[in-house]
Amino acid sequence: MSTFTTLALLATTALAQVTIPATNGSLPAAVGNTGCAAGYYPGTSQVIYTVPYTYQQVLSIIGNYTNLTWSGSPDNSVTTNDSKALMTNNWGPGDARFYDIAGAHVIETILTYSKPANGPYVEVHTLAPLTVPAANVSFYSDFDGQVYQPICGGKATTGNYTINFCATNASVASQVLSMLHMTDAVTVGTFLGGKNFTSCAALGAGNATSTGLPNATSSMPAMYTGAAANIKAGVLGTAMVAAIAFALCL
Ligand SMILES: *[C@@H]1O[C@H](CO)[C@@H](O)[C@H](O)[C@H]1NC(C)=O
Ligand SMILES: *[C@@H]1O[C@H](CO)[C@@H](O)[C@H](O)[C@H]1NC(C)=O
Ligand SMILES: *[C@@H]1O[C@H](CO)[C@@H](O)[C@H](O)[C@H]1NC(C)=O
Ligand SMILES: *[C@@H]1O[C@H](CO)[C@@H](O)[C@H](O)[C@H]1NC(C)=O
Ligand SMILES: *[C@@H]1O[C@H](CO)[C@@H](O)[C@H](O)[C@H]1NC(C)=O
Ligand SMILES: *[C@@H]1O[C@H](CO)[C@@H](O)[C@H](O)[C@H]1NC(C)=O
Numbered sequence: 001m002s003t004f005t006t007l008a009l010l011a012t013t014a015l016a017q018v019t020i021p022a023t024n025g026s027l028p029a030a031v032g033n034t035g036c037a038a039g040y041y042p043g044t045s046q047v048i049y050t051v052p053y054t055y056q057q058v059l060s061i062i063g064n065y066t067n068l069t070w071s072g073s074p075d076n077s078v079t080t081n082d083s084k085a086l087m088t089n090n091w092g093p094g095d096a097r098f099y100d101i102a103g104a105h106v107i108e109t110i111l112t113y114s115k116p117a118n119g120p121y122v123e124v125h126t127l128a129p130l131t132v133p134a135a136n137v138s139f140y141s142d143f144d145g146q147v148y149q150p151i152c153g154g155k156a157t158t159g160n161y162t163i164n165f166c167a168t169n170a171s172v173a174s175q176v177l178s179m180l181h182m183t184d185a186v187t188v189g190t191f192l193g194g195k196n197f198t199s200c201a202a203l204g205a206g207n208a209t210s211t212g213l214p215n216a217t218s219s220m221p222a223m224y225t226g227a228a229a230n231i232k233a234g235v236l237g238t239a240m241v242a243a244i245a246f247a248l249c250l
C-alpha cells in the first residue's frame with residue numbers, strides 16, 4: 001500500500017484526536033528574545049512540492065480561502081467573517097476563516113493574499129494557538145505562507161508551504177506541520193488526476209527549469225528570531241503523524 005493511501009485511510013480516524021483552544025484570532029504576546037510566549041519555542045517547516053498540472057488547474061482547487069476540501073475539511077464546513085469575499089472569492093488582509101474539528105475551533109487570519117491570473121499565488125495567514133494532543137504539542141504562527149508558481153513553461157506548478165511558528169516542542173511541531181503540508185500538496189495533485197511530476201522534459205517542456213520561486217511577504221516579521229527546528233524523521237510514530245494529517249489545514 002502506498003504511503004499516501006495509508007495516510008488517507010488513517011486520516012479518517014484523526015478527527016477526535018485534535019482539540020484547539022483558540023477563542024479568537026489573537027496571538028500570544030512574545031516574552032524574552034525568542035519571539036514566543038513563555039513555554040513556547042520558535043521553529044519552522046518548509047515543504048516544496050511540484051505537481052504536473054497548470055497554475056490555473058491548481059488555483060481551481062486551492063483558490064478559494066473557505067474551500068478546504070483539498071485539505072480534508074468537507075464542503076461548507078469552513079466559515080468566514082467576510083461575507084463579501086465569500087461571494088466574490090476576492091480575499092484580503094483581515095479576512096479570517098473558522099472551522100471546527102471535533103468541537104474545537106481553528107482561526108486563520110489573512111495577512112497577504114494575491115492570485116494574479118498567471119501567478120504566483122501568494123497567501124500568508126496567522127494561525128491562532130491550538131493543541132494536537134496526539135503529538136502532545138501546542139503551537140501558533142504569525143507567518144503561515146503558501147506560494148504556488150507555474151514552472152516548465154506553465155506545464156507544472158510548484159507549491160511552497162512555509163510556516164514559522166512558536167511551539168511547546170519545536171521539533172515535534174515541525175514534523176507535524178511538514179506532514180500536514182506534504183499531505184495537502186499531494187492531495188492537490190490527486191484531485192487533478194494523480195499524476196506525479198518527474199521533469200519538465202517529461203511534460204514536453206524541454207528541460208526548462210524554474211527561475212526561482214518568489215517569496216511570500218507580509219507586514220508581519222517573516223521569521224522568528226530563533227534557530228530553525230530540525231525535522232527529524234522518526235521522532236513521532238508514522239501512524240500517529242499520519243492520523244493527524246487530514247485533520248487540520250494549517
Ligand atoms: C482574544 O483572546 C485573548 C486571549 O484569550 C484575549 O486576551 C483578548 O482580549 C481577546 N481579544 C478580543 C478582541 O476579544
Ligand atoms: C475577522 O476575524 C479576525 C480574527 O478574529 C479579525 O482579526 C478581523 O478583524 C475580523 N475581520 C472582520 C472584518 O470582522
Ligand atoms: C470546493 O472545491 C472543490 C474542488 O477542490 C470543488 O469540487 C467543490 O465544488 C468546491 N465547493 C464549493 C462549495 O464551491
Ligand atoms: C468558496 O467556497 C465556499 C465554501 O466552500 C462557497 O460557499 C463559496 O460559494 C465559494 N466561493 C466562490 C466564489 O465560488
Ligand atoms: C508533553 O509536552 C510537555 C511540553 O513539551 C512536556 O513537558 C511533557 O513532559 C510532555 N508529556 C508527555 C507525556 O510526553
Ligand atoms: C520534543 O519531543 C521529542 C520527541 O518526543 C523529545 O525527544 C524532546 O526531548 C522534546 N523536546 C523538548 C524540549 O521537550
Ligand SMILES: *[C@@H]1O[C@H](CO)[C@@H](O)[C@H](O)[C@H]1NC(C)=O
Nearest residue numbers: 002003004005194195196197
Ligand atoms: C505517485 O507517487 C506516489 C508516491 O510516491 C505513488 O504512490 C503513486 O503510485 C504515484 N502515482 C503514479 C500515477 O505514478
Ligand SMILES: *[C@@H]1O[C@H](CO)[C@@H](O)[C@H](O)[C@H]1NC(C)=O
Nearest residue numbers: 200201204205206207208209
Ligand atoms: C537541455 O539543456 C542543455 C544545456 O542547457 C542543452 O544543451 C539541451 O539542448 C537542452 N535540451 C532540451 C531538450 O532542451
Ligand SMILES: *[C@@H]1O[C@H](CO)[C@@H](O)[C@H](O)[C@H]1NC(C)=O
Nearest residue numbers: 211212213214215216222223
Ligand atoms: C527568497 O528568500 C531567500 C532567503 O530567505 C533568498 O535566498 C532568495 O533569493 C529569495 N528569492 C527571491 C525570488 O526573492
Ligand SMILES: *[C@@H]1O[C@H](CO)[C@@H](O)[C@H](O)[C@H]1NC(C)=O
Nearest residue numbers: 048145160162213215216217
Ligand atoms: C519558500 O517560501 C519562503 C517564505 O516566503 C522563502 O523564505 C523560501 O526561500 C522559499 N523557498 C523556495 C525554495 O522558494
